[in-house]
Amino acid sequence: MKDWPLWEVFIRSSHGLAHKHVGSLRAADAEMAIGNARDVYTRRNEGVSIWVVRSADIAASSPGDKEPLFDPARSKVYRHPTFFQLIDGVKHM
Amino acid sequence: MYAQMVDTGVQRLRSTEELDGDERHFQERIDAGVRIEPEDWMPDSYRKTLVRQISQHAHSEIVGMLPEGNWITRAPSLLRKATLLAKVQDEGGHGLYLYAAAETLGVSRDDLIDALHEGKAKYSSIFNYPTLTWADIGAIGWLVDGAAIINQIPLCRCSYGPYGRAMVRVCKEESFHQRQGYDIMTVLAQGSAAQRRMAQDALNRWWWPAVMMFGPPDTESVHSAQSAAWRIKLHSNDELRQRFIDQTVPQADLLDLKIPDPDLRWNEARQSYDIGAIDWNEFHAVVRGDGPCNKERLAARRDAWDRGAWVRDAAAAHAEKTTIERKTGETR
Ligand SMILES: [Fe+2]
Numbered sequence: 001m002k003d004w005p006l007w008e009v010f011i012r013s014s015h016g017l018a019h020k021h022v023g024s025l026r027a028a029d030a031e032m033a034i035g036n037a038r039d040v041y042t043r044r045n046e047g048v049s050i051w052v053v054r055s056a057d058i059a060a061s062s063p064g065d066k067e068p069l070f071d072p073a074r075s076k077v078y079r080h081p082t083f084f085q086l087i088d089g090v091k092h093m
Numbered sequence: 094m095y096a097q098m099v100d101t102g103v104q105r106l107r108s109t110e111e112l113d114g115d116e117r118h119f120q121e122r123i124d125a126g127v128r129i130e131p132e133d134w135m136p137d138s139y140r141k142t143l144v145r146q147i148s149q150h151a152h153s154e155i156v157g158m159l160p161e162g163n164w165i166t167r168a169p170s171l172l173r174k175a176t177l178l179a180k181v182q183d184e185g186g187h188g189l190y191l192y193a194a195a196e197t198l199g200v201s202r203d204d205l206i207d208a209l210h211e212g213k214a215k216y217s218s219i220f221n222y223p224t225l226t227w228a229d230i231g232a233i234g235w236l237v238d239g240a241a242i243i244n245q246i247p248l249c250r251c252s253y254g255p256y257g258r259a260m261v262r263v264c265k266e267e268s269f270h271q272r273q274g275y276d277i278m279t280v281l282a283q284g285s286a287a288q289r290r291m292a293q294d295a296l297n298r299w300w301w302p303a304v305m306m307f308g309p310p311d312t313e314s315v316h317s318a319q320s321a322a323w324r325i326k327l328h329s330n331d332e333l334r335q336r337f338i339d340q341t342v343p344q345a346d347l348l349d350l351k352i353p354d355p356d357l358r359w360n361e362a363r364q365s366y367d368i369g370a371i372d373w374n375e376f377h378a379v380v381r382g383d384g385p386c387n388k389e390r391l392a393a394r395r396d397a398w399d400r401g402a403w404v405r406d407a408a409a410a411h412a413e414k415t416t417i418e419r420k421t422g423e424t425r
């Protein structure tokens with residue numbers, strides 16, 4: 001038998017948060033992948049919506065690119081609100 | 094444990110100073126508590142050991158469905174039946190999480206399953222014992238899942254990301270397994286004389302196999318040092334075994350059930366229980382394939398796989414057909 005393709009499973013919980021990656025599984029097609037995801041990943045009310053994506057269709061950054069991609073943000077402390085000191089008297093901002 | 098006596102292929106543990114290049118960098122990351130992810134560089138021996146460990150663990154989950162599955166149709170009430178069904182389904186899910194974690198290391202699930210069915214891969218010794226009465230279902234949940242929790246909680250912090258994350262999911266589901274088992278034992282232990290006898294008999298038969306689940310004593314665990322350095326084994330076999338005993342003995346006392354060990358004593362100085370000698374010959378025989386149910390378990394697995402072949406083929410054919418239909422629909 002040929003291996004069934006691998007699918008990545010994303011679940012949205014009922015709290016209105018975004019879909020979150022929960023794991024992967026094998027299935028012959030999308031319909032079966034959703035069925036399997038429901039059986040394995042939502043057995044205890046974990047979600048109200050399921051996305052499945054074929055793993056082969058996901059483009060990912062490579063670990064070797066970690067520095068050029070993510071280092072530039074490190075030095076940009078001014079992007080965070082805590083960088084700015086508030087003058088006395090300002091309570092909520 | 095669920096993965097017993099995992100061979101690391103390493104003869105002697107080298108210190109970080111003896112390593113160089115990639116290997117040294119890898120060990121330093123592990124020592125610093127950095128998680129290793131699938132795309133990261135790793136020594137071949139680490140990869141191979143993890144494949145062995147995670148696949149043994151996965152096989153244990155799905156072979157472990159068999160002894161309990163034996164009682165689904167004969168559970169004493171609808172509630173017990175629904176509960177056992179849910180528990181056994183969870184174990185199937187645990188197998189899936191673990192096979193998926195193993196696949197991130199570059200092996201295929203079908204190959205791993207083939208190795209199991211050909212008798213080349215191991216699974217936990219505990220699942221080669223028979224479930225003779227309903228009380229055995231209670232004993233398994235209480236003792237076997239109880240032991241599994243003790244083993245799996247530390248593994249949530251292991252060095253390999255996908256394995257650790259799979260363990261987090263598994264652990265979330267395990268405490269239900271243990272509690273439903275202890276609940277079965279409680280009802281039997283507080284029931285009629287015949288029910289009490291049944292509970293005691295199950296404890297008598299499952300106690301020592303459960304104690305042996307943690308694997309050979311530390312003095313004989315040849316591969317532990319390397320696995321510990323790699324942080325894929327976080328506590329020694331004897332440490333985890335002691336934890337299990339100290340936790341379980343008081344639970345048996347509460348049910349007025351007797352642990353089948355005449356040498357069991359509370360050791361005031363150690364603040365732990367001392368136990369009698371473990372029959373390691375039995376353990377090695379079961380691991381070798383000579384346990385009471387080894388042949389039956391493998392036969393049941395192969396049978397289920399073979400009888401499901403037409404379903405897998407039909408699903409693949411259906412997927413292919415709908416892909417073709419979609420493609421021709423697009424060009425029309
Ligand atoms: Fe499990």
Ligand SMILES: [Fe+2]
Nearest residue numbers: 184238267270
């Ligand atoms: Fe379990």
